[in-house]
Amino acid sequence: MPSLRLNRPYNKSSLSISCCSPVSKKGGTSASDLKPVVERWPEYIPHKLPDKNYVRVFDTTLRDGEQAPGGALTPPQKLEIARQLAKLRVDIMEVGFPVSSEEEFETVKTIAKTVGNEVDEETGYVPVICAIARSKPGDIEAAWKAVKYAKRPKILIFTSTSDIHMKYKLEKTKEEVIEMAASSVRFAKSLGFVDVQLGCEDGGRSEKEFLCKILGESIKAGATTVNVADTVGINMPEEYGELVSYLKANTPGIDDVIFSVHCHNDLGVATANTIAGVCAGARQVEVTVNGIGERSGNAPLEEVVMALKCRGEYLMDGVYTRIDTRQIMATSQMVQEYTGLSEKEFLCKILGESIKAGATTVNVADTVGINMPEEYGELVSYLKANTPGIDDVIFSVHCHNDLGVATANTIAGVCAGARQVEVTVNGIGERSGNAPLEEVVMALKCRGEYLMDGVYTRIDTRQIMATSQMVQEYTGLYVQPHKPIVGANCFVHESGIHQVQEYTGLYVQPHKPIVGANCFVHESGIHQDGILKNRSTYEILSPEDVGVVKSQGSSIVLGKLSGRHAVKDRLKGVFLVISLSLGYELDDEKLNDIFSMFRDLTKQKKRITDDDLKALVTCRDEVTSLNGATGEETNGYVPISQISFVVPNL
Template identity: 35%
Template sequence: MKEKVLIFDTTLRDGEQSPGASLNVQEKVEIARQLEKLNVDIIEAGFPASSPLQFDAVRQIGEESGKIVAALSRAVEGDIKSSWEALRNARHPRIHTFVSTSDIHIMGKFGHDRYGKTLAEKQRTILAMAVNAVRYAKTLAGDVEFSAEDAGRTDPSYLAEVIEAVIDAGATTVNIPDTTGYTWPSEFGRKIADLKKRVTNIDRAVVSVHCHNDLGLAVANTLSAIENGARQAECSMNGIGERAGNASLEEIVMALKVRGDLHDYYTDITTEELYNTSRMVSSFTGLVIQPNKAIVGDNAFAHESGIHQDGMLKNRQTYEVMTPQSVGVPQTHIVLGRHSGKHGLQARLQALGYTVAGEELEKVYQRFLSVADKKKEVYDDDLRVLMGDELNRPLEPLELDYLHINSGTASIPTATVRIRVKEDTYEESSTGDGPVDACFKAIERALGIGSLVNSYSVRSTTAGRQALGEATVRLKDSGRFYTGRGVSTDIIEASARAYLQALSLRQEAGLKNNKNTIDNGI
């Protein structure tokens, strides 16, 4: 029989403590509603005693939510009373109280002599505070959780003594936090297993863990704890929280789901809501998700390498251990960039309605690589423009082999071009009123022709600073018009290509009529 692992979401409490991530009441309520859709088991809504806003948010979430709603409080009567007042009308209230138990915390936070002069005396004081806090909370709510802050660095014998005492006092959940993210996964797992052996009444409470990510081990520590008897995981969406954050909810849940072959644990999380929840939390907190973030990052289901794209197109499981749809991402993203291969390009073009193969695909691929070398990613609009440019190319084009522009506010615009016509090349330079004018004049000098430009325009075809520019040049000769289009991230290059394409079409029309319409025998 599989055993359930409860998911205790602390996005709205510990997660909100991330620097710069403060949420207003309505934002916290909206996230809580989404957490219900996600189907977490417990929502830690805030720390009511810390501010009126926190109090109001906990109150509203508690009154509205059908989930267990927890409120945090220190092990002092005033905090506990404030938590209860905020949760009084909640359908499923939980008071979550805590106190430090490690020697470092005790000597640092409870150093005053009123707590005792020696470490042993202070430990007795802390033990009494923990028991009294749980007992008082129990008179107000039936569901009480106790956390031994910095349990990861707490002496095992003292930790076991505290946990046994608070369970006797009425705690229904006992949380073992790795508050500073200090422990090693195997070490933390042993700590949980040791408590299961030492604490005689441990079967009367759910063992929970709350791991921080200071060494990048929060998820690993949580999974190790689950393997050793923990049945509640405290975590946050996107792993946000104090310092380096908390264990990431989405990573814990999907690790348990994907690797179900290794264990007998499950959660009730609706995993298809993970992506939506992640994006809502990111939007409201203003904390950007790193692209390579597991499960919910932009690159989690993106593939640019040609080898990977080819493998994915043949069998998705070659490079994906879960489907994007299983976490709410619409589909795998084949990223087209300089590392992409022909198969990836061909598949994307087919999806856009273009059929290319063989020699034609090779030509398109070379043009694609030229664009990809200038942009981090080639988008669908870029491909449409590229295909339009490619499909309209003449059979015997005048190719731009080289282009150099010198221009500025204190210099005369100068352009140098080298044009390839079959096996021959023609190179010339010219000045102009601007870089485009200089470029056009250099082309005309290289080919020995006069100006035939009837109209010229340039526009951005895709978005962003690296957008493709499309230039259109219209020529008029002997009553006929020839239109060329050029595409590049450099609008001067796009303009040169457009002019040469129009001249190529003019040349092609002349060849069909057995006439050479470009002067000097070219």
């Protein structure tokens, strides 16, 4: 879900930190008044450390951290955080991706000109300012133009190294990728970069031998730091540590550069993986404040730094950093305030503002059906307790059934204080459906007084069966016999050993979670758009995980809810066939015409097939009207329609 971005200035005076040592100010010392221990900063040599046990801290809060959903920062906020990171004494701060936009370029340049030149007079400390770039000359040149103003400019050039990325993302051979990486390093050096880092994207899923080759060639080309990223957060600590050990032992020239680790937290072990990398010989850790970042985030700076501080001497041969840990809390709170990455707090604020603007009802939807009942109930309780004005409006719940608990989640929401339930007859809906009206209503009727403090509805439950049967008939989505409340077997008793589907004849309804025909099918235009971009946007389960083989296109059902993106995507396949024989090409004008005709067709037919699209394409210039739909049920289950076209002169 998106998170709140605050634009107000950061209020340093609102923070106070109590220290173990005596302080002169009553009530504690302001975080902004804390001074690091006065110690001269060692000379920064890009490829060499002052001490074999010293671990550089490479903070990527302003680049990778900002990629957290809803975590976008304004340029002034990025500058303020950069100054706070300097107080924290990070060795390197990666501040952005200059080629991505003009605003990003200017922000990186501003930080390089200011924070990148603010040398601490007592210690000599000044942060290295780093920009990221793909292995493309344009990216690298933009990075140089943005960070060259810093006292210590640095570039991180990344390239994909896993088989899946090289095949589908780069569409290049291993040899081509190696040359691309090495030539990019050489180009960066030619522009003026002294400090060049080569990053292996998705290194955690890459072949070890290939990593040795690409790192070796990059070092030969002039890289001063190399890193292997667990980009998708798939590695386990022992596994990642062994990978680092292998690369440290088998990569030509590796002892002449800094080895860095970059871990994502998809499986909750980013900190452990980072520490495992340090134990295996890495001497640069790439982290973000509060662990924010893409998907489930990155290794948190505060966890990694404090692990090294508390256990580095005893467990890791004396490794250490120069982070001023007294600044951790102030930095964490600043980043939290500016990114707003507290989802519950964000919900409270957006609901509160909506209520203030005049909303009379608010709801929080479990759109992808991922919550468990206790979890969803706790969320509703939290929002009821912490949202301004919530007692003056109706709180509603809306639950999807992907894990089969939509009814339970809805009831949990009611128990937590919700007083509106959003349901569908027979539980039909996107993918595995919604909370079924009949189940929720009868649960409240039968157990509301005893378990839920007397809650009730005014539904005329005597109409439930008639309503269910009407919806089945009109939608073609027939309920399985053992469906609660409205199934044919609901009040039938027969003992014996039960088989499944084929042997019993009890076929599952299409929207049955996990195994229903609609479980991985999408009809909403918004959902289709998301699925076409990335399946995980609206699917928490993989079809392959439960033995279902589906292509992306087969999950898209074209109908009246479909948008241009889905129609255009399906038309690509249709045009591929037609163009071979008729020479058609899909342009914007044709797409507009076809989509308009598609919309007309959906008024007369529930589902639009590829044959329908082919007819629309080939008859676009001749079709003058749609002559209506003739409905027939070919299998007693899904209504099929036939469309006849009126085409002149054919």
